[in-house]
Amino acid sequence: MIYRVVSGDSNDTIDGVLSELRERRLDWAPMFAFLDPRNLDAKWTTIEKLADFKRRYRNKVELWVLCFSSAIPRVLGLGGEGDTSVGAEQVTAFYGTDEWQEIKHGRDQGALDAAKAREEYVNLYRWRLERVLGYRITHSFEVKNTGGSPLYHLILATDNETGSKIMRDIYSKAAPEHEAMRREAAERLRIRRDAARGLQSLFPAGEFAAGSPGDVAPYVHEAPWEPYRRSGRGSPPRDSA
Numbered sequence: 657m658i659y660r661v662v663s664g665d666s667n668d669t670i671d672g673v674l675s676e677l678r679e680r681r682l683d684w685a686p687m688f689a690f691l692d693p694r695n696l697d698a699k700w701t702t703i704e705k706l707a708d709f710k711r712r713y714r715n716k717v718e719l720w721v722l723c724f725s726s727a728i729p730r731v732l733g734l735g736g737e738g739d740t741s742v743g744a745e746q747v748t749a750f751y752g753t754d755e756w757q758e759i760k761h762g763r764d765q766g767a768l769d770a771a772k773a774r775e776e777y778v779n780l781y782r783w784r785l786e787r788v789l790g791y792r793i794t795h796s797f798e799v800k801n802t803g804g805s806p807l808y809h810l811i812l813a814t815d816n817e818t819g820s821k822i823m824r825d826i827y828s829k830a831a832p833e834h835e836a837m838r839r840e841a842a843e844r845l846r847i848r849r850d851a852a853r854g855l856q857s858l859f860p861a862g863e864f865a866a867g868s869p870g871d872v873a874p875y876v877h878e879a880p881w882e883p884y885r886r887s888g889r890g891s892p893p894r895d896s897a
Contacts (some may be wrong), residue, residue, distance in 0.1 A: 759777055793815075
């Protein structure tokens with residue numbers, strides 16, 4: 657395997673990388689981009705460039721994005737002293753639109769709870785990947801910490817049915833495995849805390865935490881719904897399959 661590391665901000669270096677690939681006539685090849693946008697640093701303009709790179713071919717560049725929807729409130733506070741303007745610009749750059757403000761307003765007014773707001777933030781990103789950039793399908797998988805709180809969503813955008821099938825299989829297998837690992841990690845943490853207090857567990861962490869396969873909901877693909885609006889439109893369909 658041959659690889660090359662390009663230093664710098666990927667939002668700035670992406671043009672040169674894609675230009676080089678095009679000059680070397682590699683734009684026909686299957687391509688997969690994994691984006692881990694710390695503090696939502698991956699700009700929508702970068703996503704647009706990736707999506708546009710192979711438009712004359714059958715399938716666009718496949719995208720796998722870590723969407724940290726739970727980071728939005730923290731990012732909005734980057735300006736300090738209640739100033740959300742700096743963070744707001746960053747969130748808008750991440751989405752390529754200020755439509756996310758509708759969701760924030762709903763959260764601020766109590767129309768959305770924290771879980772529902774996170775769901776709507778992720779949905780807005782998927783909606784734009786499909787409706788704005790033209791990806792055929794997106795998949796989303798939620799990753800939680802040992803306490804069961806959401807950490808981020810893994811979002812795949814693809815035009816390729818094979819890629820979609822692979823991701824369905826991966827997410828279907830990952831759901832119970834991830835939950836089992838999360839439970840075991842949580843139980844090990846509890847045992848360590850009990851040991852520090854002089855208590856002893858009657859069961860090994862893995863045995864107690866594993867649970868049964870029926871405890872974990874299987875992965876079911878849901879298409880993104882119309883984004884949330886203050887009028888109330890945009891709630892997910894209840895009969896998604």
